Amino acid sequence: MKPRLLQGSCLAAVVLALGIQPLAQQGDPAIASQAARTSPQWLKSGVVYQVFVRSFSPTGDLNGVTGRLDDLHALNVNIVWLMPIHPDGQVKKKGSLGSPYAVRDYYAIDPALGTKADLRRLVQEAHQRQMKVILDMVANHTAWDSVMMAHPEFYRKDQEGRITSPYDWTDVAALDYGNTNLRRYMTDVLLYWVKEFDIDGYRCDAAGEVPTDFWEQARKELEQAKPDIMLMAEAQKPELLKSAFDIDYAWPLMHALDDVVMNGGPATEIRDMFEQQKGLFPKGALHLHMSDDHDELRATTRYGYPGAIAASALMFTLDGVPLIYNGMEVGDSTQSRAPALFEPQKIVWAADDWHPEFHMFYAAVAELREQHPALQQGETMWLHNSDEQHVVTYLRRSSTEEFLIAVNLSNTPFRGTVEVEAGDWKEIPLPNAARATVGIPFVSLNSFGARIFQRQSRQDQR
Numbered sequence: 001m002k003p004r005l006l007q008g009s010c011l012a013a014v015v016l017a018l019g020i021q022p023l024a025q026q027g028d029p030a031i032a033s034q035a036a037r038t039s040p041q042w043l044k045s046g047v048v049y050q051v052f053v054r055s056f057s058p059t060g061d062l063n064g065v066t067g068r069l070d071d072l073h074a075l076n077v078n079i080v081w082l083m084p085i086h087p088d089g090q091v092k093k094k095g096s097l098g099s100p101y102a103v104r105d106y107y108a109i110d111p112a113l114g115t116k117a118d119l120r121r122l123v124q125e126a127h128q129r130q131m132k133v134i135l136d137m138v139a140n141h142t143a144w145d146s147v148m149m150a151h152p153e154f155y156r157k158d159q160e161g162r163i164t165s166p167y168d169w170t171d172v173a174a175l176d177y178g179n180t181n182l183r184r185y186m187t188d189v190l191l192y193w194v195k196e197f198d199i200d201g202y203r204c205d206a207a208g209e210v211p212t213d214f215w216e217q218a219r220k221e222l223e224q225a226k227p228d229i230m231l232m233a234e235a236q237k238p239e240l241l242k243s244a245f246d247i248d249y250a251w252p253l254m255h256a257l258d259d260v261v262m263n264g265g266p267a268t269e270i271r272d273m274f275e276q277q278k279g280l281f282p283k284g285a286l287h288l289h290m291s292d293d294h295d296e297l298r299a300t301t302r303y304g305y306p307g308a309i310a311a312s313a314l315m316f317t318l319d320g321v322p323l324i325y326n327g328m329e330v331g332d333s334t335q336s337r338a339p340a341l342f343e344p345q346k347i348v349w350a351a352d353d354w355h356p357e358f359h360m361f362y363a364a365v366a367e368l369r370e371q372h373p374a375l376q377q378g379e380t381m382w383l384h385n386s387d388e389q390h391v392v393t394y395l396r397r398s399s400t401e402e403f404l405i406a407v408n409l410s411n412t413p414f415r416g417t418v419e420v421e422a423g424d425w426k427e428i429p430l431p432n433a434a435r436a437t438v439g440i441p442f443v444s445l446n447s448f449g450a451r452i453f454q455r456q457s458r459q460d461q462r
Contacts (some may be wrong), residue, residue, distance in 0.1 A: 089143020095342025
């Protein structure tokens with residue numbers, strides 16, 4: 001739950017609190033010199049699919065998600081993230097439906113979404129397909145009509161003793177982690193869904209707002225219940241990745257991408273931001289790479305249809321874990337206008353006769369990443385090319401394989417060269433990608449085009 005942009009000093013306060021403070025203020029050599037926690041392999045090699053349950057299917061419920069697990073499996077997704085499934089707050093609510101991030105009862109499922117039996121079946125069916133399920137945990141605040149209001153000591157107060165909202169989020173009330181009983185309550189909530197439903201982890205909303213030591217202690221208890229559990233922080237706060245969380249959000253990279261595609265910034269911003277972030281976080285830290293999510297206008301709206309695919313080509317081939325927000329695989333744009341979270345807006349799945357190239361692209365690039373460790377956590381090396389205003393080029397390599405990726409982030413076709421060692425490079429075709437007859441170091445890209453090449457080993461050439 002990212003804050004809306006505010007004017008003046010309020011914006012600075014929100015940004016600092018969420019752990020996405022200006023880069024010059026983020027660096028802590030003591031943190032950057034340490035190693036990040038060791039994350040489960042299923043996350044490091046994974047593709048996350050974000051499900052907004054009430055918009056995902058015609059029925060808008062958990063059974064509607066279960067009914068499409070085969071589709072997600074065919075898309076080579078292995079981690080299904082369910083946005084909050086709890087009852088929404090109805091006091092001070094936003095829009096006609098209210099926000100799923102205004103939770104009334106952490107121990108309940110919204111009846112409109114189904115039952116606890118439905119969730120158990122969803123998790124079981126996902127596990128049968130070797131897919132993980134994670135829930136959205138909103139630990140920073142609750143709805144104003146939350147059952148927790150019976151404990152006013154759980155909430156932050158203003159100088160007059162009134163319960164307060166965090167920033168401009170007027171539909172929610174801020175929790176106070178200075179209260180030890182609240183900490184116990186929220187830890188027990190986290191344990192409940194793991195023990196009772198066998199979920200595989202949490203995406204933790206506004207994680208930078210909650211004290212790091214709470215997450216660190218909760219993590220210890222969660223690991224006793226499920227040793228390979230995963231925690232994802234919706235934050236940009238390096239200290240969270242030391243021991244509490246496995247992965248956080250690569251917001252700066254997405255914002256750099258926005259500037260390049262939407263504002264005509266130089267494509268070198270991508271490389272510069274990637275390297276800058278690498279120097280701020282614990283060594284080996286994982287970041288969620290996304291070009292679309294529920295807090296943004298849809299990528300198809302921001303970048304256009306070809307640009308949305310180019311953006312995903314980048315996010316799926318950089319070091320990190322890529323995200324597919326529901327509907328991206330058909331080029332959905334129905335949730336492009338706010339408030340997508342607060343009004344009934346169903347995804348249009350009629351993809352067979354509407355942008356079918358999107359589904360083919362996501363299935364192919366996710367499968368490619370799944371098959372090649374170098375595209376998961378291999379080393380990233382940036383390469384110079386002859387048009388760095390528009391094009392990014394880089395290597396992904398491990399001890400056994402090496403890939404060259406070229407992505408054009410503009411509507412200007414590219415015919416040029418890449419500074420790379422000579423070798424025998426074989427192109428791995430992407431759906432609808434134009435292929436040239438000349439080879440590396442010469443590369444041609446259509447507007448918003450992407451191409452992937454694999455260096456052939458001597459053994460492969462026999």
